[in-house]
Amino acid sequence: MMRLLPVLALLLVGVPALAQQQPPGAPANETVQPQDVSARVDPKQVRIGDPFLYEVVITHPKDHRYELVLPKETGDIEVLDQTRQRKDGTDTATTTFGVRMSAFALGMVQLPALSFDVATPEGPKKFSLPGREVEVTSTLPPDADGKGADLFDYQPPQEVPIRSWRLVLALLVVLGLSLLSFLLYRWWSNRPKREVVVPVLPLDVRTRKALDTLKAEDLPSRGHVKDFYFRLSEIIRGYLGERYGFEALECTSSELMASLRRLHAPGLPEDALMRFVSESDMVKYARADSTPESCRDALAFGYTLIEKTYIPPPPPQASANAAAPHVQ
Incomplete structure (x- = not known):
């Protein structure tokens, strides 16, 4: 019985250590940190609804590849499109992402965080970048209230005198051509069509x-x-x-x-x-x-x-x- 006590002590100490070991083949870390990251908003102050550029420059090892995953929930921000450029160096590479956005709320608006899928020799990983802020201003000039904001609103139609019938004749010609084009389009669309069946291989x-x-x-x-x-x-x-x-x-x-x-x-x-x-x-x-x-x-x-x-x-x-x- 005394000889079994050291063996039991070793087992009690070794089992927790083995439980903390990482299983073979498991990823060491699901996230990765690039060597350098810079982000800027151009311009920093935009009018509501106008597009602006959110540019992110990432410096990373040459054997890593970064892919932007656009956010699904953007709040008061609309994502218009994105661009991606990569420039390789001797040991590192620089990937530049450009995301065109527009904002629909006044004041300091928080941009959504950006997520990236990273392909590495150790396997796929993730990288997340917090969003920046952009100042959104109104489309009216600063003195619109003093001069009357209604002056910048849409005005009702105004009567314009016509000195001759030339404009009326031109409008009639345009209407006639439009009607003729519409009738030709309807005839072309409703004409009997021959179905061509092209066999598709499995x-x-x-x-x-x-x-x-x-x-x-x-x-x-x-x-x-x-x-x-x-x-x-x-x-x-x-x-x-x-x-x-x-x-x-x-x-x-x-x-x-x-x-x-x-x-x-x-x-x-x-x-x-x-x-x-x-x-x-x-x-x-x-x-x-x-x-x-x-x-x-x-x-x-x-x-x-x-x-x-x-x-x-x-x-x-x-x-x-x-x-x-x-x-x-």
Whole structure:
């Protein structure tokens, strides 16, 4: 019994330590901090409804890729569009995001926080940037109250004297041409149309043909590994989007996996797809190297994905008017 006491003591000390250890393969941290971040609003003072630029400049390691995720809840701010530019240096890279916005509230308005998806060699991570403030002013001049704000409002129609009938004749000609154009458009729209039926190959056949074409080009052996992964990623994303009914080509890598997890996708090799997406992003955006064996395995994954997930549509039922066998 005395000999068992040291062993039990070691077990009691070692079990909590093992419980605190991180499981193999788990990400060390879900967030990442870039080397430098700067943000500015141009101009700092805008009129209500006028567009302005919210520019964010991020300096980060060269093998990291930052993608902006636009906020869904923006309050008094409307997001118009965004731009993204990247400039690589020796060891670092600078990514500049420009977000055009407009505000619809007076005073100091808080801009929404921006979130970024970051592709790193250790796996996907997140980065969040708090929003800045912009001063929003009225469209009326400062002395509008003293001069009468109603002077800047819309005025009712004023009577304009016409010295001749030329304007009336011109308006009649314009109305006649407009009526004639409308009648021609109605006739053209309602004319009998011949339906042209173009046979469309099944999804699996079209996807395999695309994979066969990519395989025949043998891009990796010619030094075009990056182009190979771009083409293969578009083929696989196009197949997944048409197979499960969502915009897979417009999704980021994290959005692609999140959409597939929400859908009913029996047979989908999620782990293999996640490895392909990560390897593809590293080659396409982080300039990582890939061996010929890895390229062959990635191409073989495309064929395997079709075999495991494609379900042929049911055969069309025979028409009720189809010829039936005659009984003598």
